[in-house]
Each structure stands twice: as C-alpha cells, then as structure tokens.
Amino acid sequence: MESVHEQLKQWGELIITTDAGDTYEIHLGDTTFDVDKRLIKFTTPDAEYVIEGDSVESVKKHFSHEADE
Numbered sequence: 001m002e003s004v005h006e007q008l009k010q011w012g013e014l015i016i017t018t019d020a021g022d023t024y025e026i027h028l029g030d031t032t033f034d035v036d037k038r039l040i041k042f043t044t045p046d047a048e049y050v051i052e053g054d055s056v057e058s059v060k061k062h063f064s065h066e067a068d069e
Contacts, residue, residue, distance in 0.1 A: 001040065001053030005033045007061070015060040018051060025062065 008014050008028055017023045024042070031042040038053045 001033065001035070001038060001056065004040065004053070004056050004059055007059055011061050013062045015062050016056045017058045017060075018055040019057050020055065022051075024049065024051075 012028045
C-alpha cells in the first residue's frame with residue numbers, strides 16, 4: 001500500500017488492479033490512504049470506494065494521450 005501511495009504522489013494518476021480483478025483509475029486529488037486501517041479511499045462520479053490497500057496486485061502508470069472523440 002505504501003508503494004501505491006508513493007507512486008501516486010510521484011505520478012499523479014495510476015491504474016490499479018486488485019487481487020479480485022477489479023481495475024480502478026485513481027488520482028492524487030481525490031484519493032486518500034488510511035495507513036492504520038490499511039485502506040485506500042477515492043471517489044468517482046458514481047460512488048465512493050473503500051478498498052483494502054494490501055489487495056492491490058498491480059500498478060500501471062497512466063500516460064497523457066489525446067482523448068477519443
């Protein structure tokens with residue numbers, strides 16, 4: 001979890017995948033880390049998410065690109 005937090009602070013935006021196979025795009029501005037409870041919390045237009053911080057299996061850095069039309 002600490003690695004995800006450090007990478008997010010460095011990069012600003014990440015795509016994470018959990019051990020359940022769920023994939024999320026997280027952003028520095030709306031993601032918080034509760035180290036004591038080992039939780040990652042973030043919001044989307046549809047919901048507020050709370051995931052187990054240690055369930056993150058992969059991290060992908062998201063690069064800039066032209067938006068699809």
